[in-house]
Amino acid sequence: MRLALAFLLVAFMTMLVYVDGDAYVDNNDPEDGITLLDALYYTTVSLSTTGYGDIAPVAPHARAINAFVITPLRVAFLILLIGTTLEVLTTHTRDLLRVNRWRKKMSGHVVVIGYGTKGRSAVDTLLNNGQDREKIVVVDPSARALHEANQDGLSVVQGDASRRDVLNRALVRDASHIIITTDRDDTNVLATLTVRQLNADAFIVAAVREQENTPLMKQSGADSVVTSAEAVGRLLGLSSLSPTLGTVMEDLLTYGAGLEVAERELLVSEVGRQPQSLIDQVIAVVRDEKVFRYFDPVVSQLARGDRLVVVRASKELPWAPRPGTHDEDFASEDR
Numbered sequence: 001m002r003l004a005l006a007f008l009l010v011a012f013m014t015m016l017v018y019v020d021g022d023a024y025v026d027n028n029d030p031e032d033g034i035t036l037l038d039a040l041y042y043t044t045v046s047l048s049t050t051g052y053g054d055i056a057p058v059a060p061h062a063r064a065i066n067a068f069v070i071t072p073l074r075v076a077f078l079i080l081l082i083g084t085t086l087e088v089l090t091t092h093t094r095d096l097l098r099v100n101r102w103r104k105k106m107s108g109h110v111v112v113i114g115y116g117t118k119g120r121s122a123v124d125t126l127l128n129n130g131q132d133r134e135k136i137v138v139v140d141p142s143a144r145a146l147h148e149a150n151q152d153g154l155s156v157v158q159g160d161a162s163r164r165d166v167l168n169r170a171l172v173r174d175a176s177h178i179i180i181t182t183d184r185d186d187t188n189v190l191a192t193l194t195v196r197q198l199n200a201d202a203f204i205v206a207a208v209r210e211q212e213n214t215p216l217m218k219q220s221g222a223d224s225v226v227t228s229a230e231a232v233g234r235l236l237g238l239s240s241l242s243p244t245l246g247t248v249m250e251d252l253l254t255y256g257a258g259l260e261v262a263e264r265e266l267l268v269s270e271v272g273r274q275p276q277s278l279i280d281q282v283i284a285v286v287r288d289e290k291v292f293r294y295f296d297p298v299v300s301q302l303a304r305g306d307r308l309v310v311v312r313a314s315k316e317l318p319w320a321p322r323p324g325t326h327d328e329d330f331a332s333e334d335r
Contacts, residue, residue, distance in 0.1 A: 002084050009077050013043040013070060023062030027054050046070060047077040106155075107174045109135040113161040113191055114182035115145040118207055118228060122179050123154065128255045137170045162190040164198065172198045180206040180222070185213045189220050196221030252311070260314045266306045268329040273302055279323055280310035304331045 014036070017024060021034030024042070034042075034055070042055040057063045110126060112119050115138045123136060138149040139161045146156045159166035161182070172178065178195050180188050185208050192206050206222040208214055209229045217225045239246025251258040263286070275282035275294040285292045285299040286307040292299045299306070316322045324330070 002080055006077065006080055009073055009080075010040075010043055010047065013047065013073055014039045016065070016069070017042055020059075020062055020065070023057055023059035024055055025058045027056070047074050049074065049078070106135070106137070106171050108176040109137055109171070109174070110177045110179065111137045111139060111167075111170050111172055111175045111195075113139045113178065113180045113195075115140045115142075115149050116181065116183060118181040119145075119179070120148075120152075122181060123152070125255060137175075139166060139170050162187065162194055164194060167194060167198055172202070175199060175202050178202050178204045180204065183209075185209055185217075189213070189216055192217060192220040192222050255314070257314055259311055261309065261311055263307055263309050264324050265330040265332055266302055266304070266308060267323055268331045270302055270323075271304055271331045274300060275302060275308070278308075278310075279321070280308065280312045282308050282310050284309035306331075 018034065018036050018039035021039065024034045024038075026032065026034060026038060038055060044050075045052055057066050110131065112123055115123075119138070119140070123138070126136060127133060133153050134155070137155045137157060138146065139157045139159065140146055140149070141158060141160050143158065146158050149156045157166060157170040159169070161167060161180070172195055178199070180191050180195070182188050182191065188206050188208060192204060195202065195204060203224075204222045205224045205226065206217050206220075207226050207228050208217050209227075211227050211230050214225045214227060235246060235249055238249060248259070252261055261283075264280075270278055275285060282294045284294060285296075285302065286309065287299060287303070287305070291309075302308075312322060316325060
């Protein structure tokens with residue numbers, strides 16, 4: 001809009017001088033009148049305050065127009081030029097300061113590569129489970145996807161996630177978790193390899209469309225691999241064989257209503273008990289970084305340091321209180 005206004009000022013002054021050309025003289029060629037090119041030349045050197053003096057107003061009314069019309073136009077043009085320049089410099093400086101502040105406080109964050117349907121669902125799940133929105137960084141080459149991420153209040157880095165410079169801008173080296181959810185398996189594999197080279201300690205979760213690519217994804221450095229197409233196909237098959245079972249599975253995957261699958265710490269009051277005897281429906285026990293099914297003899301008695309994978313109500317109910325939500329003591333080994 002400012003550029004259009006600047007061109008409008010130039011065009012208006014050019015026509016003003018050209019129409020009143022007889023009131024001006026070209027000292028380099030006094031015999032010829034003022035052409036349209038001469039008027040444009042006079043306008044540009046006048047608005048830019050260069051003023052060579054080769055073309056000058058000679059008639060009294062032309063000098064009056066120059067004093068009361070062209071001079072204000074010159075001032076307006078300079079204000080427009082200087083104001084735009086200052087704003088660009090200020091915006092650039094402000095962006096640099098904001099990025100530097102962001103880099104200083106961003107550590108242990110989550111990087112989500114790909115902000116399509118799977119990426120947005122992953123972010124929603126993180127937010128619904130208490131993840132700080134300011135600790136999530138989205139990487140995607142699509143301007144539309146990044147616009148949506150910006151509208152969702154997320155930090156955004158635009159570019160190809162298989163490139164080191166893009167991942168470095170997302171501070172992958174300092175991230176605690178990376179979720180890779182692009183629509184192409186080959187892109188996911190390459191991104192996983194690059195991420196693992198930059199960060200050997202981060203927990204990487206990657207999606208693949210085809211089951212046959214799962215081993216390759218794990219060899220690339222992914223800690224957990226989710227086969228999206230097969231998972232959807234399995235849910236479709238279950239729903240066709242048993243609509244009730246399909247409804248329950250969909251309920252488990254939906255946040256905020258009905259049932260949910262969650263991982264929680266063991267309470268002091270639960271130490272020494274059997275997994276089947278707890279209020280929550282325990283389906284697995286995590287002990288020494290290994291996952292055991294609830295019926296495994298190894299975890300027949302719960303011990304300090306165990307973590308439980310449970311199925312429970314999404315919201316606490318009066319007749320089914322959620323353990324761990326009433327300031328109970330946890331039985332972590334370091335407590």
